[in-house]
Amino acid sequence: MRISPSTKRILIGVAGTFAVLLLLAFGLFQWNRQKLLDAALRAVKARVERKYPVALVLGPARFTDLNTVEIKGMSVVPTASPADTLLTARRLQASLSVRSLFAGRPVFSDLQIQHARLTAHSTATGNNYGFLLNKKKAVEAPRDLRQGRNYGLLLNQVLEAGFDNVPGQADFQDFVVRYDGPRHQALLAMPRLKIEDGSISGRLTASIDSVVNELGVSGHVEAGDYALTARVFGVGGSVQLPYVPRRFGALVSFDTVLVSMTGKEFSDDDTGGKLTVRGSLAARNFSLYQPRLGAEDIVVHRGELDFVATLGRATVALESGSRVLLNQLVFHPEIAVRLKPQLAVRLRIDSDAAPTNAFFNSLPEGMFDVVAGTQGTGTLAYHLQADVDLARVDSLHLDSSLRPSKDFRITRFGAEDLNKLNGDFAYTAYNDKGDSLRTFPVGPSNPDFTHYDDVAGYLKSAIMTAEDPRFLTHHGFMEKAFVNAAIQDIKEKRFARGGSTLSMQLVKNVFLNRQKTVGRKAEEMLIVWLIENTHLVSKQRMFEVYLNIIEWGPSKYRWPSGKHGVYGVKEAALFYYGKRPGELNLPESLYLASIIPKPKYYRYSFNSYGNLRTSTRYFFKLIADIMATKGLISESDRDNLTYGVNLNGPARSYIVTARDTTRTVAPADSSQFESINLIDLLNTTKSAEATPAEPAAPGGAPAEAPKQN
Known part of the structure; x- marks a missing residue:
């Protein structure tokens, strides 16, 4: 259809008008x-x-x-x-x-x-x-410094501030976060961090207190539900935790950490509020180094924690329902910590029964090197219950046990064959710094080796009484001794006492280094448990080896044959008395027993006139009284005891016999001779013994040790 010019002009006008x-x-x-x-x-x-x-x-x-x-x-x-x-x-x-x-x-x-x-x-x-953090400060009770900080309220404020400000959709490009404080500095540089429908992804460089990490982050957040799942991993290497080196002197690293928070509950109370948080934490190739824990990195390849945590005023607790996975081992911990007015800790840990092979394969690397790779049948389960309140340290309670199934049996040892104690083996003595001092065979191949029956009964009885009175009847541990040692360690804030039985001392010397670390003590206890509970070595053989390897004098002493130090009972008898081990009398035996805790300081047992100091004479009387009460020596032996010894061996030349007013060495304190068992464990009446006392054998010898089953 043809449009007329007039119509066209009208349409153009209308269109123009509409456009305008x-x-x-x-x-x-x-x-x-x-x-x-x-x-x-x-x-x-x-x-x-x-x-x-x-x-x-x-x-x-x-x-x-x-x-x-x-x-x-x-x-x-x-x-x-x-x-x-x-x-x-x-x-x-x-x-x-x-x-x-x-x-x-x-x-x-x-x-x-x-x-x-x-x-x-x-x-x-x-x-x-x-x-x-202070927008809800009105709910906080007035702070009482004596009662401590309310960690539940503080964490709740941090969580709410964080989740309330998480955008649903966000893309941060070239985002830098810096913190400068009096004790800490932090710098987080994020080239890009993206949040899309709650999903988080990004990379960042974190420099905190001079610890620098390249990190990748991914996860998901539901801000309204206070729920979070996040994966943090190292880019091109492991991640090292900051703050820990400065605060605890430790190095902590991991390859990947998975963090999950499923929700929180905050309830007001008279203390200012209590927070309960549920979630999980998992790490891959977790590594920890702290000199007091061990000499090497402690590594856990797979670790997980499902937690129900409660925080309040000066309190933190891991509640029932929490679960820990350590490689293949599953534990159920309950831990309550009160920080004010004095630190108090209550914990209970129970593990699921684990197959023996899984148990040994799951032990942290760098902490159980001797038993690593041990194999066997049956299952093992662990139980620990402990309570300590620093306001009442003497009330410390500890119950720790490793529980085997009836079919538990070791079929192959790990890095060290524990059965070597039954045969001729090479022993290396080390000093406290870990330096090797001397290596010698323990067994008939060594002409200085002394059999159990060739050692004076007085000496065997004196050592057992002073060092481990229940050696013949216990299974490697004396819980009361360990608890009392821990009490003194806590009071003195150092490793003041070890709580070691003869079994533990033997294992420490034969299989482990001399470093005083938590890791070494843990492995020592596990090895002792294996030896004692599998009846691998008889008590008599254990004591025989102990007598032939312990240090008994100055490491600088050189024998005519060229060897250095005083190791074993034969060398001790010669060095001090010029006698054979079977010829020692009661005072000579008591003196050798008294210096076992600190053999290098033996000469300080004597005063400037060559007489025994009061502290050593006290030791003589205490041990002799206990030995007589237990029937290990006769009443006549005790009544006729002389408080002195004649040093007729090379040791004589190391003793000051003329009064010397210029000496600066402090007199020996009696505590240096107080084996923990003397004060804490020994009962002085037969009726108080848990088991019948061993009848005296000729020459004051204890009865025959139980035979190996």
């Missing part, structure tokens, strides 16, 4: 939209400044397309002192729902922040970020 109207409407829309945007941003600024004591400064804002808003610059400056800028950003971009904007309720999403800097400062007088 559209342009006018679009211009009006744009003007009004920008006006509404400016108003919305002023409302956001006012809302933020009402909620927090800050000044929020926003740069020019404009629409870059239909629903994308760009803001040129932003800063957040606390109004309280110190007024240091907390947050700056060069450019912000977000999607804005036009409908919500015209409805007066603007909804922003898909936030992008470029070149952002979050800088936190802390000084002795204040900080520029505390307002984020």
